[in-house]
Amino acid sequence: MKIPRTPWLLVVAAGFWAAVQLLRLVGFNDYYLFIANLSLVYVILAVSLNLINGIIGQFSLGHMGFAAVGAYVSGSITTLIFKLSPNVAAHYPGFVLALVAGGVAAALVGVAIGFPTLRLKGDYLAIVTLGFGEIIRTVFNNIDAVGGPRGLLGIPKFSTFTVILAFALITVAVIRNIAESAHGRNMIAIRENELAADLVGIDTTGYKVKAFALGAFFAGIGGGLYAHLLQIAHPTQFGFIYSVQVLIMVYAGGVGSLTGSVLAAFALTILTQLLKSGLSSLKSLTGLPIGGDWYMVLYALLLILIMLYRTEGLMGTREAKLMVIPEEDDK
Amino acid sequence: MGSIFNLQQVVNGLQLGSIYALIALGYTMVYGIVRLINFAHGDFYMIGAYTAYGAFFLFNAVLGGSGLPMAAVALVLAMLASGLVALLTNRLAYRPLRYKPKLSSLITAIGVSMLIEYLFSALPFIGPSFRAFPEILPSVPIKLGQNATISTHALIDIGVAAVLMIGLTILVRHTTLGKAMRAVSQDKDAAKLMGIDVEKVIAWTFMIGGAFAGAAGLLAGMTYPRIFPFMGILPGLKAFIAAVLGGIGNIPGAVLGAYIMGVAETFATAYNSLLGEGIAFAILIVVLLVRPRGILGEKHADKI
Amino acid sequence: MSAVLKVTGMSHWFGGLKAVSNFNFEVPEGAIYGLIGPNGSGKTTTFNLITGIYKPTEGKIEFSGGDITGAKPYRIVRKGVARTFQNLRIFGSMSVLDNVRVARQYAPVSSFLASTLRLPSYKAEERARKAEAMNLLDVLHLSGRAKEQAKNLPYGELRRLEIARALATNPSLLLLDEPAAGMNPKEVQDLMALIARVRDEFKVTVFLIEHHMKFVMGLCERIKVLDFGETIAEGVPELVAKDPRVLEAYLGKKGGH
Known part of the structure; x- marks a missing residue:
């Protein structure tokens, strides 16, 4: 008789959900809820980028380009439905389908970009993906049908805490299960030594395109x-600097560690908000001119310090227990 | 007008290409020696522009307003400031990572770039908004044949770039430092065994590359008189692409790539502004797919 | 005996430099075949050409009767050509077991979906992969190290790990690039016994490159000697060792270790 393994990931997510619901009763206001939501969105972005940059060891600097594709595609679909009949509750299935459509569109763009570029390595790949990310943004900036430089306005507020949490859970679970499978092993081998991976029979190009597509899907x-x-979906939300922010999360958490990406997504989202509000209250308190971009200065400094003093990030390539799937016969 | 070949566009392209060439040289020299894409290099260019701007307001009264002495002082200060920042960046951020995986340096470089940009943007006496660059030297158009003119600014841009590039060629070919630079770029370990102080050579390379970017910043400020803290990002990327086009690590290649880039961009923009924005990346992608080593780059077999 | 590998008129240039010039040879099935020659004589390039890392400028490479000239490396491996590397190329942060297990690419792997959902078919596959890998580690005396990170192994064990990994691809031809490099005499002795045993137990043909003369003379059944990209002698060790051109070009200069 086999006892099924406890799905720890699900337990943690459910616990988080319940905790937030309880806290809502005792003054966890909309601003805090927004930060929780934003953190979870960054969990999705960071974990999916980690598949590309960490697990299979490529270097993408254009992750927000894929997010832009997902945002514009799903946003266009839901605004259309919403205009036809503005009954929010009835539209959740449509919303989920729109999100998936956005993900698929992003994955297709990922494949289209991946085929010509993925034979490039390291810093070259970084620059080319950066370029593609910017090209995607420029394209949206020039399509009038989605608002051009004004952005796509009037997107319904369908992203509730529960929906975002569910998608974050699915993203983490799927990417973890792949990373911990034979496919994940093949990807890690490519990261460790691409030539040797090729010469044990791994289709390295195929895997890179697949990983790129999957990462792009979840980014979408x-x-x-x-x-x-x-x-709103606005071209400036998906600029290079935001791709760098997600990159910082991946490296701060430990490139190759999904646990690290999840923790860093929360920590850095909260830190950003603290810095912003901390600096602005310090500004009004002391009259010092320290608003605006100072939090980005600190952010940049953080990235440099991580690279100089803790290159492997918070977790290195280690994973928390609940992110590891034990093998059948070792207990 | 109407013809595809247009002398005016060629002149404008050469002018833009001169500025790209000065930036691209720093990229290519640094890449040739430490194999690092110095993401912050575009920001050294921005620092050059702001230093020249500051110099104008500091020395305007002493030097009696615009004119050649003012321009010369601004040029020297811009080169000095950018060169020193480049030197400092190398010492504090890149040198500690010299023997770590290459990507750590690249990410650090992204961090340095962000740090410089947002620091300038956050500092109250600089700020994020655009500033009009003062007219240090007047721009006088000179007729070139029937329907093209060349401005004195264009002559200065092309001239300063030419002088600096000739200086660099002499330095690389005929001085001890230049020989050491070539040795280090070919084989760091062998150079070390020959008694070359590799770190010193790297430091000089950053300094010279930074100073060239600073000069480009001044020229760009004079030519396209609008400066802001993020002005280095796009020209930096384009100059990098120019260096890749010419064959990264190859000095004449960077210059060649930069002029091709300048002319291509000028023509593309005249045709369609969106195309002008995208042409650089299109060039990059084509080069990397068709001839990744660039026009003048050498092919070398990987050790397996 | 038929030839498992047949190379005809193979040449390769790097730019203007000719690294391999008009190579012709046949590796007989089941043999231990040695290729010797000084540094820069085109030995590793030959392996890189056979395994598809480079595409030959001229010539033809046939494996088990099929043309593999210019095929993609991973396809050549899946047809049954495995290799090790002169400068070790292990997957450092992976476990010893994973290094071997990851090389079982000849059998189909479940889809991403089946793997993500951990369907029974996927689990059965994983069991097979693991059992096979453990068996190989046993043969190469590495089973005690299965859980360790590969990069923590000493040099001699890493060399054996590379052989185990190559065998996990289920090859019929095993290419060994300087397997005895950096080993002491005792280790070299053990390695010779191991290679002979691997050949018999796994029914593979072994094709190796080596500097180490005693090793090659003692182990190989057939030898080809190169100098500056050209073949100067070929045959059984006893005859090759007496060939005046070999003595002059190779042993004479290098002193024969």
């Missing part, structure tokens, strides 16, 4: 949720 979902949280 993340982008869709983001747009339905802020109720």
Whole structure:
């Protein structure tokens, strides 16, 4: 008789959900809820980027380009439905389908970009993906049908805490299960030594394209949720600097560690908000001119310090227990 | 007008190409020696522009307003400031990571770039908004044949770039430092065994590359008189692409790539502004797919 | 005996430099075949050409009767050509077991979906992969190290790990690139016995490159000697060792270790 393993990931997610519901009763206000939601969106973006940059060891700098595709595609679909009949509750199935459509569109873009570029390595790949990310953004900036430089406005606020949490859970679970499977082993081998991976019979190009597509898919979902949280999809939300922010999360958490990405997504989202509000209250208190971009200065400094003094990030490549699937015969 | 070949566009392209060339040289020299895409290099260019701007307001009264002495002082200060920041960046951020995986340096470089940009943007006496660059030297158009003119600014841009590039060529070919630079770029370990102080050579390379970017910043400020803290990002990327096009690590290649890039961009923009924005990346992608080593780059077999 | 590998008129240039010039040879099935020659004589390039890392400028490479010239490396491996590397290329942060297990690519792997959902078919596959890998580690005396991170192994064990990994691809031809490099005489002795045993137990043909003369002379059944990209002698060790051109070009200069 086999006892099924406890699904710890699900337990933790359910616990988090219940805790937030309870806290809502005792003054966990909308601002805090927004930060929780934003953190979860960044969990999706960081974990999906970690599949590309950490697990299979490529270097993408254009992750927000994929998020933009997801945001615009899903946003266009839901605004259309919403215009036809503005009954929010009835539209959740449509919303989920729109998100998936956005993810699929992002994955297709990922494949289209991946085929010509993935034979490039390291810093070259970084620059080319950066370029593609910017091209995607420029394209949206020039399509009038989605608002051009004004952005796509009037997106319904469908991204509730429960929906975002559910998608974050699915993203983490799927990427973890792949990373912990034979496919994940093949990807890690590619990261460790691409030539040797090739010469044990791994289709390295095929895997890179698949990983890129899968990472782009979840980034597209993340982008869709983001747009339905802020109720707008705007070209500036998906600029290079935001791709770097997600990159910082991946490296701060430990490249190759999904646990690290989840923790860093929460920690850095909260830290950003603290810095912003901390600096602005310090500004009004002391009259010092320290608003605006100072939090980005600190952010940049953080990235440099991580690289100089803790290159492996918070977790290195280690994973928390609940992120590891034990093998059948070792107990 | 109407013809595809247009002398005016060629002149404008060469002018833009001169600025790209000065930036691209720093990229290519640094890449040739430490194999690092110095993401912050575009920001050294921005620092050059702001230093020149500051110099104008500081020395305007002493030097009696605009004119050649003012321009010369601004040029020297811009080169000095950018060169020193480049030197400092190398010492504090890149040198500690020299023997770590290459990507750590690249990410650090992204961090340095962000730090410089947002610091400038956050500092109250600089700020995020655009500033009009003062007219240090007047721009006088000179007729070139029937329907093209060349401005004195264009002559200065092309001239300063040419002088600096000739200086660099002499330095690399005929001085001890230049020989050491070539040795280090070919084989760091062998150079070390030959008694070359590798770190010193790297430091000089950053300094010279930074100073060239600073000069480009001044020229760009004079030519396209609008400066802001993030002005280095796009020209930096385009100059990098120019260096890749010419063959990264190859000095004449960077210059060649930069002029091709300048002319291509000018023509593309005249045709369609969206195309002008995208042409650089299109060039990059084509080069990397068709001839990744660039026009003048050398092919070398990987050790397996 | 038929030839498992047949190379005809193979040449390769790097830019203007000719690394391999008009190579012709046949590796007989089941043999231990040695390729010797000084540094820069084109030995590793030959392996890189056979395994598809480079595409030959000229010539033809046939494996088990099929043309593999210019095929993609991973396809060549799946047809049954495995190799080790002169400078070790292990998957450092992976466990010893995973290093071997990851090389079982000849059998189909479940889809992403089946793997993500951990369907029974996937689990059965994983069991097979693991059992096979453990068996290989046993043969190469590495089973005690299965859980360790590969990069923590000493040099000699890493060399054996590379052989185990190559065998996990289920090859019929095993290419060994300087397997005895950096080993002491005792280790070299053990390695010779191991290679002979591997050949018999796994029914593979062994094709190796080596500097180490005693090793090659003692182990190989057939030898080809290169100098500056050209073949100067070929045959059984006893005859090759007496060939005046070999003595002059190779042993004479290098002193024969």
